[in-house]
Amino acid sequence: MTTFLLIAALLVLVMVAVALARLLRSPRPVDWIMAAQLLGTAGIGALLLVGTATGASGALDLALLLALLAAFATLAFAASVRSRTERGRGSAAEAGTPAAAADTANGGLDP
Amino acid sequence: MIMVLDLFTIVAVSLGLVLFLAGVVGLLRLPDPLSRLHALTKADNLGLGLVILGLLAQVDWPFGALKLIALWVLVVVSGSVAGQLLASTQHDLLDTAPARVPDQSADRSQSQR
Amino acid sequence: MNAAIDLGLFADLVIAVSVAGLALWLVLTRERFRAVVGFMVYGLFVALAWMRLGAPDVALTEAAIGGGLVGLLLLGASARVPPEPAATTRRWPLHLTAALLSAVVAAGLAAAVLALPEPAPSLAGTVADALPATKVDNPVTAVLMAFRAVDTLFETVVLVLALIAFWSLVPDRAWRERPAWLPSPRPAPALVLLARLLPPLGVLVAVHLFWIGTSQPGGKFQAGALLAALWALTMIAGLTRPPAADRRLPRLLAVIGPAVFFAIGLAGIWLAGDFLAYPTGLEKPLILVIEAVLMISVAVALGLILAGLPPAAAALSTQDHQGGAGAPREPRS
Amino acid sequence: MIQATLYGLVGAVLVGFGLYGLIVGASALRKLIAFNVLGSGVFLTFGVIARRGAGAGFSGDPVPQALVITGLVVAFAATALAVGLMVRLAEVSGRGDVDDEGTAAAKPSAAPAAPDLPSSADRQVARPQP
Numbered sequence: 001m002t003t004f005l006l007i008a009a010l011l012v013l014v015m016v017a018v019a020l021a022r023l024l025r026s027p028r029p030v031d032w033i034m035a036a037q038l039l040g041t042a043g044i045g046a047l048l049l050v051g052t053a054t055g056a057s058g059a060l061d062l063a064l065l066l067a068l069l070a071a072f073a074t075l076a077f078a079a080s081v082r083s084r085t086e087r088g089r090g091s092a093a094e095a096g097t098p099a100a101a102a103d104t105a106n107g108g109l110d111p
Numbered sequence: 112m113i114m115v116l117d118l119f120t121i122v123a124v125s126l127g128l129v130l131f132l133a134g135v136v137g138l139l140r141l142p143d144p145l146s147r148l149h150a151l152t153k154a155d156n157l158g159l160g161l162v163i164l165g166l167l168a169q170v171d172w173p174f175g176a177l178k179l180i181a182l183w184v185l186v187v188v189s190g191s192v193a194g195q196l197l198a199s200t201q202h203d204l205l206d207t208a209p210a211r212v213p214d215q216s217a218d219r220s221q222s223q224r
Numbered sequence: 225m226n227a228a229i230d231l232g233l234f235a236d237l238v239i240a241v242s243v244a245g246l247a248l249w250l251v252l253t254r255e256r257f258r259a260v261v262g263f264m265v266y267g268l269f270v271a272l273a274w275m276r277l278g279a280p281d282v283a284l285t286e287a288a289i290g291g292g293l294v295g296l297l298l299l300g301a302s303a304r305v306p307p308e309p310a311a312t313t314r315r316w317p318l319h320l321t322a323a324l325l326s327a328v329v330a331a332g333l334a335a336a337v338l339a340l341p342e343p344a345p346s347l348a349g350t351v352a353d354a355l356p357a358t359k360v361d362n363p364v365t366a367v368l369m370a371f372r373a374v375d376t377l378f379e380t381v382v383l384v385l386a387l388i389a390f391w392s393l394v395p396d397r398a399w400r401e402r403p404a405w406l407p408s409p410r411p412a413p414a415l416v417l418l419a420r421l422l423p424p425l426g427v428l429v430a431v432h433l434f435w436i437g438t439s440q441p442g443g444k445f446q447a448g449a450l451l452a453a454l455w456a457l458t459m460i461a462g463l464t465r466p467p468a469a470d471r472r473l474p475r476l477l478a479v480i481g482p483a484v485f486f487a488i489g490l491a492g493i494w495l496a497g498d499f500l501a502y503p504t505g506l507e508k509p510l511i512l513v514i515e516a517v518l519m520i521s522v523a524v525a526l527g528l529i530l531a532g533l534p535p536a537a538a539a540l541s542t543q544d545h546q547g548g549a550g551a552p553r554e555p556r557s
Numbered sequence: 558m559i560q561a562t563l564y565g566l567v568g569a570v571l572v573g574f575g576l577y578g579l580i581v582g583a584s585a586l587r588k589l590i591a592f593n594v595l596g597s598g599v600f601l602t603f604g605v606i607a608r609r610g611a612g613a614g615f616s617g618d619p620v621p622q623a624l625v626i627t628g629l630v631v632a633f634a635a636t637a638l639a640v641g642l643m644v645r646l647a648e649v650s651g652r653g654d655v656d657d658e659g660t661a662a663a664k665p666s667a668a669p670a671a672p673d674l675p676s677s678a679d680r681q682v683a684r685p686q687p
Contacts, residue, residue, distance in 0.1 A: 001117055001120070001169070003231065004120075004121055004124070005120075005124070005169075006231035006232060006235070007231060008124050008125075008128055008162075009235060010231055010234050010235050010238065011128055011131075011132075012128065012131060013235055013238045013239065013242075014238055015131055015132060015135040016135075016242075017238055017241070017242045018135065018139070019135045019138050019139065020242065020246070020265065021245070022138065022139050023138065024246075024249065024258070024262055024265070028144055028201075029257065029258070029261070030144045030148075030197055030200065030201040031144060031147065032258055032261040032262065032265075033197065033261060034138070034144075034147060034148060034151055034197070035265055036261065036264055036265050036268070037151060037155070037190070037193060037194075037197070038134075038135075038138065038151055038154070039265055039268050039269065040186075040268070041154060041155045041158070041159050041186065041190065042131060042154070042159075043268060043269075043272060044159060044182070044186065045127070045131065045158070045159050045162045046235075046272070047272070047275065048162065048163065048166055048179070048182075049124070049162065049166070050232075050235065050275075050276075052166050052169050052170065054232070056275065056278075056280065056616075057280055057440055057441055058275070058280025058281070058283070058284065058440060058441030058442070059275065059280070060175075060178055060179070060182065061280070061284060061429075061432070061433060061436070061440075061441060061442055062271065062275055062280060062283050062284055062287060062441075063182055064178075064181075064182055064185065064429050064432075065284055065287050065288060065429065065433075065446070065450065066268060066271070066287060067182060067185050067186045067189060068185070068189070068422065068425070068426050068429060068450065068453075069264075069268065069287060069288070069291050069292045069453070070189075070190075070193070070268070071189035071190070071192075071193045071418065071422055072292055072296075072422065072453055072454075072457060073261075073264045073291070073292070073295065074193040074196060074197060074418075075193070075196065075415065075418050075419060075422075075457060075460065075461070076295070076296050076299055076407070076456075076457075076460060077261060077299070078196045078197060078200040078412075078414075078415060079406075079407040079408070079409050079415060079460045079461070080299050080303065080407040081200055082200060082203070082407070082409030082410070082412065082415075083303070083407040083408060083409040084303060084407075085203070086409055086410065185425055188421060188425075189418065189421065189422060189425070192414060192417050192418045192421060193418060195414040195417075196412070196414035196415055196418055199412060199413075199414050200412075232560070233559060233560060233563075236560050236563055236564070237563065240563050240564060240566075240567045243567055243571070244567055244570050244571065244574075247570070247571050247574045247575070247594045247597075247598075248574050250574075250578070250590055250591075250594060251574050251575070251577060251578030251582075251587075251590075251591050251594065252578075256583075256584065256586060256587060259587065259590055260586075260590070263590055263593065266594070266597075270597050270601070273564060273567070273601065274601075274604060276560070276564070277560075277561070277564055277601075277604045277605065277607070277608045277617065278607075278608055278611060278615075278616030278617040279604055279607060279608070279616070279617050279622045279625070281622060281623075281626060282600075282604060282622050282625050282626055282629070285625075285626050285629050285630070286597075286600075286629060289629050289630065289633050290593070290597065290629070293633060294593060294633060294636055297636065297637060297640055298586065298589070298590065298640070300640075301586060301640045301643060301644055302586055304644045304647060304648075305584065305585070305586055305643060305644060305647040305653040306647055306651055306652065306653045307653070308583045308584045308587070308653060318580070318581060319581050322576075322577050322580035322581050323577055325576065325577075325580070326572075326573040326574070326576040326577035326580075327573060329572060329573060329576055330569045330570055330572055330573025330574075330576075331569075331573075333568070333569035333572055333573075333602065334565070334566050334569035334570075336569075337562060337565030337566060337568070337569055337602065337605065338562065338565075338566075340565075340605075340606070340609060344606070344609035344610045345610065346609075346610030346611070346612050346618045347610070347618055347619075347620040348610055348611065348612040348613040348615045348617075348618045348619065349612055349613045351613070351615070351618075351619050351620065352613035352614060352615065363615055363619035364619045364622050364623050364626070366619070367619050367620050367622075367623035368623045368626065368627070371620075372620070372623060372624075375623075375624070375627055376627065379627045379630055379631060382631055382634055383630060383631075383634050385634075386634030386635070386637055386638055389638055389641075390637055390638055390641045393641045393642065393645045405644070445626055445629075445630055522630070526633070529634075529637040532641075532644075533641060533644065533645070
């Protein structure tokens with residue numbers, strides 16, 4: 001059983017690593033934060049699998065914290081992108097997409 | 112009994128892994144952010160849900176299992192709202208001026224589409 | 225069993241390569257905003273590494289501080305400093321020298337790691353022997369609260385000092401204004417829903433982390449950092465407003481932890497014969513009391529730092545549009 | 558033990574990357590990120606020492622672990638102070654870095670007129686205001 005759970009954890013980790021490499025190279029900011037979201041979920045999965053396999057204490061608590069922080073990162077990111085575009089400071093280089101720059105030209109998202 | 116529980120764990124965790132894999136393949140292959148987000152949320156809710164379901168058979172029953180279930184509820188609730196938030200943020204970013212109706216109810220209807 | 229160890233090592237290898245790759249990418253990537261978001265991901269990954277190193281207490285702290293708080297601080301700051309020059313002239317001599325220097329330092333450190341003494345020096349045995357006297361089961365909490373309590377006391381003092389130094393950057397004319405570093409967009413429904421949803425769950429997790437801290441991984445720093453993050457979250461969504469630096473209550477809460485800790489430490493001189501010694505029989509209740517007030521102080525101090533500084537350039541850059549850096553932005557009521 | 562060595566090497570590599578970024582970073586914010594990477598490398602190396610000291614039923618030597626927890630909080634305090642200084646520098650002088658030559662040329666044109674501010678006066682000597 002231990003072996004199976006460890007293999008599963010390993011697979012999850014490899015998948016996360018591959019997806020992270022792809023997402024973080026994307027030009028779109030929303031992809032970057034998807035990487036954080038994915039790491040939250042899959043990190044929890046890997047943690048629980050390894051924690052159950054090896055009986056490491058604290059795995060579940062760290063998983064709880066990761067779940068909260070992934071959602072937290074998403075919220076902070078979304079708020080940041082929104083307030084950037086609202087303030088019209090989100091230049092293409094900063095906010096990432098040309099569309100964001102175009103959006104700032106008409107004064108923000110929620111008039 | 113132990114055998115049955117182990118078998119249950121293996122089946123559920125494997126299914127969860129398949130869903131994770133599908134989510135990751137979706138993340139890698141799908142063309143635009145919104146469909147990638149769609150793939151990601153499947154891995155979020157079902158993939159992790161199945162892994163946790165499988166692990167339920169391996170932890171000590173009253174408290175360990177309750178904690179696992181609480182964790183899954185937390186992930187599902189926060190993950191779905193976070194997905195919604197990301198989608199609406201991305202939608203607003205891509206959206207250009209003509210399609211915009213200037214109030215918040217419009218924002219909501221956009222993100223529910 | 226042997227296979228299990230090998231598989232664990234494989235997992236370590238994946239984590240190690242990912243952490244190193246992420247670090248390199250953080251340093252090299254061109255876009256600043258991307259590096260800031262990437263830093264959050266990096267912090268979460270380093271937390272996994274700590275977990276594998278058998279240090280769940282550190283993993284929790286790293287996830288909360290490295291992944292959450294530092295990321296948020298940088299996110300707030302990155303909107304407030306001027307954009308980077310698009311393409312600086314690459315100064316190759318400097319880059320080459322820096323790369324060489326860094327390589328030499330890294331190689332030296334690697335050599336030191338490889339040459340660590342074989343029966344590793346350890347205080348684990350000493351801690352295990354003295355642990356029963358503290359009536360605390362988590363060895364890390366015992367070290368923090370009993371064996372090296374002076375460290376912990378002055379660390380919390382350092383945190384308060386950092387807050388004071390941070391606030392001393394506020395110009396006099398902006399002293400009574402509210403901090404405005406956190407991104408505060410107009411509230412979108414999903415944003416507000418998430419910000420209403422997370423705090424109750426988060427507070428539950430924080431209390432849980434605090435409560436089990438005496439017997440299992442967890443404790444005041446982890447719980448306090450999580451609470452601070454949750455507070456910042458409600459400020460971002462506009463559900464609460466960051467307090468101005470001249471408010472009494474936040475200030476009081478920020479110092480109450482170190483003050484109570486210090487008072488109990490002083491009382492130890494009379495009651496138990498030494499500074500920061502706990503009277504027999506009262507060890508665990510006292511440690512719990514100290515942890516509780518420290519958690520509050522850590523949460524408030526970290527939260528106040530996250531809230532940032534008032535828009536100091538209010539008077540300076542009213543005519544200056546680019547200075548969105550400091551333009552006064554009242555959070556919505 | 559192989560595991561500990563592996564993470565020790567990662568710690569060394571992180572210190573190297575962090576140091577490089579600290580020197581060549583394009584702005585103060587980037588240098589701060591690099592500094593945090595450097596710090597996490599140092600902490601990780603320390604964690605390896607804790608791991609090697611595992612014994613007496615603990616998965617690691619608790620003393621270095623406790624020190625790392627203390628260190629993480631203090632590192633956050635230092636980062637916060639640095640961020641505060643960085644933002645104030647940007648507010649009074651419109652600059653994103655303390656570097657004299659690198660960012661001066663590409664400085665945003667809308668920087669506030671700073672020479673009359675005493676706090677930034679000493680930094681103005683080496684650099685003509687555009």
